[in-house]
Amino acid sequence: MKPLLIGICGGSGSGKTSFIRRLRERFPVNKLCIVSQDDYYLPREQQHKDNNDEYNFDLPDSFDKKAFRQDIKRLLAGESIAREEYTFNNAAAESKMLHFHPAPVIVIEGLFVFHYKKVARMLDLKVFINAKENLKVIRRIMRDQVERGYPIEDVLYKYQHHVLPSFEKFILPYKEEADLVVNNNHNFDRGLEVLSSYIERACAAQ
Numbered sequence: 001m002k003p004l005l006i007g008i009c010g011g012s013g014s015g016k017t018s019f020i021r022r023l024r025e026r027f028p029v030n031k032l033c034i035v036s037q038d039d040y041y042l043p044r045e046q047q048h049k050d051n052n053d054e055y056n057f058d059l060p061d062s063f064d065k066k067a068f069r070q071d072i073k074r075l076l077a078g079e080s081i082a083r084e085e086y087t088f089n090n091a092a093a094e095s096k097m098l099h100f101h102p103a104p105v106i107v108i109e110g111l112f113v114f115h116y117k118k119v120a121r122m123l124d125l126k127v128f129i130n131a132k133e134n135l136k137v138i139r140r141i142m143r144d145q146v147e148r149g150y151p152i153e154d155v156l157y158k159y160q161h162h163v164l165p166s167f168e169k170f171i172l173p174y175k176e177e178a179d180l181v182v183n184n185n186h187n188f189d190r191g192l193e194v195l196s197s198y199i200e201r202a203c204a205a206q
Contacts, residue, residue: 003033003076003102004202005122006195008109009174010129011167012058012159013136013143015184019129019192020109026196031203033075033103037110039086040068050161058158058166060112068108069119071100076122078102104206105199111166114174127195128178132185133164 010016024034040063047055047062056062071081080102085095114120114128131139140159144150175181182191 001104001206003206004105004124004199005072005076006105006107006125006127006199007113007120007123008107008127008129009111009114009171009178011131011136011171012111012163013139014129014131015139015188016109016129019182019184019188020107022188022192023107023196023199027105027199027203029101029103031103032105032107032199033100034107034109035071035075035100037063037068037108037113038088039083039098040064041086052161054157054161056158056162058111058162060115060170063110063112065112065116065119069116072106072108072119072122075100075102075106104203112170114177115170120174125180125198126174126178127180127182127191128175129188129191130175130181130183135185 008016008020020034020036024032026032041057042062042064044055047057048059050056071083074081081100083098083100085098087095108119113123114126120126137159140163141152141155144155144158145152180191180194182188182195184191
């Protein structure tokens with residue numbers, strides 16, 4: 001039986017990473033495989049620059065979408081894949097080789113998993129993680145400044161000129177296409193329970 005393919009999308013700071021982490025804790029790797037679009041970023045030298053000569057990593061073309069799509073197809077076909085972890089240009093972080101194995105349910109998550117038409121057509125279920133804009137800004141600051149060591153001025157510039165315009169053009173329009181919208185203004189517990197139950201039933205059916 002073909003694996004169930006679930007796509008999880010949402011703007012930067014919406015809580016996708018935390019949601020995925022909690023989901024991962026609920027299922028063994030032989031039941032659930034999770035692949036992040038983040039590990040398909042193109043090298044810095046291939047990234048687009050804005051009018052101020054700043055790299056913009058928040059565009060659909062910032063990723064190797066062909067490799068992303070091909071790896072999804074391989075997993076669906078029952079093959080294992082390996083991918084080097086992307087460390088967000090953090091010199092202090094040591095990247096590792098990530099290994100992904102076929103499972104009854106495969107989850108792919110990232111900013112543009114709904115925008116990539118060839119990927120979106122493969123999805124059996126679309127989940128959109130939603131949050132208020134002010135909360136997303138705060139979360140982005142906490143993540144980029146604290147976890148990745150980016151200067152606050154750089155974080156705010158990128159949010160205003162890269163993150164928000166990209167969200168409005170390439171991410172938000174697909175909210176209406178989602179099968180499940182998970183609001184994460186306070187917590188996502190109910191949405192997590194709904195999706196977990198769905199995955200449990202899908203695993204049992206296979």
